[in-house]
Amino acid sequence: MKLGEDNKRLMLIGGELTASQTGEWLPSINPATEEVIGYTPAAAASDVDAAAKAATQAWPAWNALGVEARGEALREVARQLKARSDEILAVEVADTGNTISALKGDVDAAVWSLNHYAGLGYELKGETIPATPGNLHLTVREPFGVVGRIVPFNHPIMFAAARTAAALMAGNAVVVKPPETSPLSATIFAEICQQVLPPGVMNVVTGLGRDAGDAIARHPDIKRIAFIGSPGTARQIQKSAADVCVKHISLELGGKNPMIVFPDADLERAKDAAVRGMNFAWQGQSCGSTSRLLVHDSLYDEFVESVVARVRQIRLGNPALETSTMGPINSKAQYDKVCNYVEVAKADGARLVHGGRRPEGAGFQRGYWLEPTVFADVTSQMRIAQEEVFGPILSIMRWSDAKQALDIANSVEYGLTASIWTADIGTAMQTARQVRSGYIWINGVGTHFRGVPFGGYKNSGVGREESLDEMLSYTETKVINIML
């Protein structure tokens, strides 16, 4: 793909690569330079309707192919994705601002996930239940038909590819809507799917959330929606869907995740983890970022100093270079939101100990650049401790007894991940069980382990993904009673 003003990309609807019916286009901006690098169609409700109709027509035959043939098709998508990985990476770096070293993991994860679900077909099995003697009571799993997938900007290719594989493997056709600020890589995925999958099985519909996204939420033939994004949008989707009919909606949402450091922890590892867990290579734009660092009183001052020393080592720069360990924030809107949180935190009394400004130097005059930022002496009442920033801002908080640490950890409306650092297995397990979050690391941080269910408590979500649970969530259970 040649990036620039002439780069007009297409969606995939019913097996055809196409512009939108409105003829309107959305620009993609490189957040490192603010240059236009391409355009994608601004889909309207009529495009979503065409995609939903194509998917409705396509899924019965796709399902009837059986698990072996569907699995082989997914493996071929994976092969082609891998074959185009250099092109995808170049596009994704320019479109998202995420560093190339971090993004390599995304393409690998997409390939792995397609292959993983390709091999899970035989798990689409049912049960027999001994409800009455002499008869057969059995369950079978059936696809919903059409699944609507709406995904955010931080991992566009991974979400388009990895997070549609399970729905396809379960026998559904998919309508996926990539994020409007970083949609380009998904159009490569669309080209691959056009080559490999029967028409209508995968539909890639680009456009704005309020138009294409809302049209997916409202489409009466899309009975199952899988959303990744913010809680505000999630609630809007639930409302729009409820206006039309009853839908199955799973939600992978944001986090305000605590990392709790006990005095007996391996402190050097914990300090490294505090920085790694913030995912600065994604500018902190990761749902699982441990953006609240809860440090015991006895360690506090030295810990803050050591964390800041590590943050100073972050190499902000052109995200296409392997040497850069942090890039620009994804979009102007996200940049403004994050910068505003710097001011809010200062006004609320948090102590700025690093960053909080546009970096100096020739490469940073244009683009959405912010230094990695650390606030100390953050308290639970402050907005910076309560609200998801989704940017490179770490808040450090102090606690003096374990109950207080737990209270702080649980004081937010989110419950996605938590990281606990201690040498005592009893403390670790007690804390793990009492933190109201869906994904806990003990003496670890950041990693999504393959095949392990990921998802949140509270406003962080509904349902679990990245696992067998995800594939089964794209099926309905039918009971058949055979009276012998």
Ligand code: NAD
């Ligand atoms: P967002 O909610 O603004 O947008 C997500 C997607 O929803 C985009 O494709 C957008 O176009 C679409 N959308 C927007 N309005 C819509 C509407 N009214 N109806 C239907 N669709 C609509 O989120 P974002 O800013 O792109 O991403 C950041 C959020 O995503 C953060 O909260 C982050 O924590 C969350 N996230 C969660 C996970 C997870 O696995 N839990 C992973 C990544 C990101």
